[in-house]
Amino acid sequence: MKIRKANPEWDALINEMSMNSASIAYGLFTPEGNLIFANNTMCHYLGTNTTELQPQNNLINPNFEKIVTYKSNSELVFEGLLTIGDYTNKHYVLNSKIFKRNNTYLVFAEADVFHLFEENGKMSSLNQEVNNLQRQLIKEKKTLQQTLNKLKETQQLLIHSEKMNALGQMIAGVAHEINNPIAFVTNNLYELEKYAQNFITAYHSLELEVEKNASQELKNSVQRIREENEIDYVTEDMTEIISESKMGVERVKKIVEDLRKFSRLDEAEIKRIDLASTIDSTLTIVKAEIAKKNIQFSFDSTQKMMVDCYPGQLNQAILNVLVNAIQAVNDGGKIGLQIKEEDNQVMIIVEDNGIGITKENMSKIFDPFFTTKPVGSGTGLGLSITDKIINDLHKGKIEVASEIDKGTIFKLIIPKEIK
Amino acid sequence: MCATIAKNYLVENPSIKDLYEEVFKEALYEVGRLWEANKITVATEHLATAITEGILNELYGELDIPETKHQHKVVLACASNEAHQVGVKMVADVFEMNGWESYFLGTGIPMSELVKFIQQTEPAVVAISLSIFFNYRNLVEMIAVLKSEFPNLTIIVGGQGFLHQKEGSFEKLENIKYISNLYELDTYLKSI
Numbered sequence: 320m321k322i323r324k325a326n327p328e329w330d331a332l333i334n335e336m337s338m339n340s341a342s343i344a345y346g347l348f349t350p351e352g353n354l355i356f357a358n359n360t361m362c363h364y365l366g367t368n369t370t371e372l373q374p375q376n377n378l379i380n381p382n383f384e385k386i387v388t389y390k391s392n393s394e395l396v397f398e399g400l401l402t403i404g405d406y407t408n409k410h411y412v413l414n415s416k417i418f419k420r421n422n423t424y425l426v427f428a429e430a431d432v433f434h435l436f437e438e439n440g441k442m443s444s445l446n447q448e449v450n451n452l453q454r455q456l457i458k459e460k461k462t463l464q465q466t467l468n469k470l471k472e473t474q475q476l477l478i479h480s481e482k483m484n485a486l487g488q489m490i491a492g493v494a495h496e497i498n499n500p501i502a503f504v505t506n507n508l509y510e511l512e513k514y515a516q517n518f519i520t521a522y523h524s525l526e527l528e529v530e531k532n533a534s535q536e537l538k539n540s541v542q543r544i545r546e547e548n549e550i551d552y553v554t555e556d557m558t559e560i561i562s563e564s565k566m567g568v569e570r571v572k573k574i575v576e577d578l579r580k581f582s583r584l585d586e587a588e589i590k591r592i593d594l595a596s597t598i599d600s601t602l603t604i605v606k607a608e609i610a611k612k613n614i615q616f617s618f619d620s621t622q623k624m625m626v627d628c629y630p631g632q633l634n635q636a637i638l639n640v641l642v643n644a645i646q647a648v649n650d651g652g653k654i655g656l657q658i659k660e661e662d663n664q665v666m667i668i669v670e671d672n673g674i675g676i677t678k679e680n681m682s683k684i685f686d687p688f689f690t691t692k693p694v695g696s697g698t699g700l701g702l703s704i705t706d707k708i709i710n711d712l713h714k715g716k717i718e719v720a721s722e723i724d725k726g727t728i729f730k731l732i733i734p735k736e737i738k
Numbered sequence: 739m740c741a742t743i744a745k746n747y748l749v750e751n752p753s754i755k756d757l758y759e760e761v762f763k764e765a766l767y768e769v770g771r772l773w774e775a776n777k778i779t780v781a782t783e784h785l786a787t788a789i790t791e792g793i794l795n796e797l798y799g800e801l802d803i804p805e806t807k808h809q810h811k812v813v814l815a816c817a818s819n820e821a822h823q824v825g826v827k828m829v830a831d832v833f834e835m836n837g838w839e840s841y842f843l844g845t846g847i848p849m850s851e852l853v854k855f856i857q858q859t860e861p862a863v864v865a866i867s868l869s870i871f872f873n874y875r876n877l878v879e880m881i882a883v884l885k886s887e888f889p890n891l892t893i894i895v896g897g898q899g900f901l902h903q904k905e906g907s908f909e910k911l912e913n914i915k916y917i918s919n920l921y922e923l924d925t926y927l928k929s930i
């Protein structure tokens with residue numbers, strides 16, 4: 320109480336501050352519990368204000384009936400927790416002391432701020448914990464989603480390779496079945512050509528003989544037969560028909576051979592292949608489309624470049640890119656295919672002058688099921704398969720550059736040798 | 739509501755770094771000033787931080803994270819006794835946007851646990867945040883332990899604690915990179 324004596328000039332201010340302190344509450348009460356005087360916070364706890372000093376008798380525990388019964392040797396009649404306020408609604412539990420002097424009670428109550436600070440800290444760190452757990456959860460959800468996507472992708476890839484397998488088996492079967500008849504048709508055609516040649520030579524000799532030695536009557540009759548059967552035309556056309564048939568059969572043979580090469584069921588393992596000629600066989604499959612759209616297509620198939628690869632799969636990868644290029648260009652558009660060798664890597668470059676890929680689509684083109692083609696005309700799997708084949712299977716990479724309405728360049732890059 | 743505003747912001751300016759630096763950080767710094775000047779209550783400050791962390795979590799779910807095959811790992815934590823974790827959470831996001839796998843440990847991780855965790859995850863980088871200068875000594879001690887346990891570990895530090903240098907005596911940290919904000923961090927990550 321030294322301060323008090325030494326600084327009486329502060330009394331008023333200290334009084335005023337304590338009147339307005341938010342953490343301490345005090346008030347003077349009659350033994351009936353009616354307020355005589357109170358600071359702001361006490362009024363707040365009691366739900367009243369300093370001028371009205373209403374409501375009365377709002378100490379819940381102990382209440383005034385109890386307080387007046389307390390006996391004590393000093394002025395301090397009670398020390399402990401005081402519950403104050405409106406019991407059914409808002410109430411507070413405070414550390415308190417109650418003093419009695421003459422017939423008046425001083426109730427002095429304060430919140431346990433140390434406890435509050437502690438709780439506040441706990442709450443703060445709990446809040447952080449919840450927040451961090453939430454973040455953790457989001458992260459795990461993401462990982463799950465990624466795993467799910469990967470699984471879906473793998474599933475689709477499996478379904479697709481299953482389909483390709485079935486298709487490949489069918490192609491191989493058909494190719495085998497066609498091979499036999501084609502072989503004897505080819506043989507027979509060569510024989511037929513020989514026979515026809517003999518036949519024509521013989522016929523010409525016969526005609527010469529008739530011209531020289533036969534009677535007029537016989538000559539006339541030969542002439543008639545000759546005209547009736549259009550022998551001149553037939554002999555001329557026969558040679559042509561046979562040579563056309565030979566060409567046709569050769570083409571059938573090549574198609575069958577390409578189909579067999581494409582399906583390559585026998586080549587599920589790494590093989591060293593001649594890249595250009597393999598690509599050439601893949602081209603057979605898209606030739607019709609290229610012709611139909613009048614596309615100016617360029618590829619130098621004479622280049623010699625040997626690479627280690629899974630030939631069937633690599634064909635598939637190139638084919639997918641080519642099919643997209645064909646769909647991307649307008650009628651009469653341009654597609655260039657090149658192969659290059661650089662630092663022990665092989666690049667297969669497909670360049671088109673088609674519609675291009677938008678920036679926002681660029682990040683999605685390798686996603687399974689992403690397609691810009693009309694419903695039903697693409698599965699959205701092509702490039703994702705290409706991606707798998709190049710990246711995963713061949714440990715290579717794909718580079719894409721595209722500009723809207725200018726065109727797109729796809730580079731499939733694989734190591735020349737697979738370790 | 740706030741999350742919607744944040745998302746709309748990103749529609750107009752898709753830079754998360756701008757949103758974090760110019761909106762969230764600025765707002766929380768203002769909250770700090772108001773709190774210091776007793777213009778807002780502790781409860782309001784808590785609410786503001788909780789809202790921010792809530793939005794951060796929501797945005798975290800939608801972060802555009804590049805898929806890279808060989809992900810580097812980073813472990814992020816606050817200096818001992820540090821209770822401020824919003825900034826370093828943003829730092830974690832920037833790492834992730836650069837294709838890193840982040841392990842955000844936040845505040846209050848005991849040193850022994852941190853060491854164990856680093857042994858398990860084998861991160862390339864450990865990032866430590868300091869918001870209050872009086873925790874600087876703790877940071878120095880932490881770094882000393884980490885350096886002796888993991889001599890090859892890259893340690894980076896950041897946080898506004900370093901901006902209050904004049905308030906305390908700061909000894910120099912050898913071989914430790916200090917990064918002051920998210921832009922600088924982004925440049926750093928793209929350079930290594």
Ligand code: B12
Binds near residue numbers: 766868894
């Ligand atoms: C929210 C808050 C709190 C919350 C934190 C809750 C939470 N979940 O994080 C709580 C309530 C816990 C809190 C407590 C305290 N706080 Co406080 N708090 C703040 C407040 C308002 C916002 C903090 C924030 O999130 N800022 C926004 C982020 C984004 O900014 P940032 O942390 O600076 O991060 C950026 C960069 O620094 C950088 N960065 C951060 N970390 C790292 C790490 C690395 C590796 C890198 C590369 C970069 C990097 O990246 C971010 C983006 O640029 C600030 C005000 C302010 N100016 O920031 C006060 C403030 C930091 N607190 C302050 C104080 C004093 C305290 C207490 C001591 C108060 C007390 N007496 O209880 C306690 C300290 C407890 C403790 N032991 O640490 C003071 C510090 C003053 C000083 N000179 O040191 C500030 C500045 C308020 C003020 N104006 O006085 N606080």
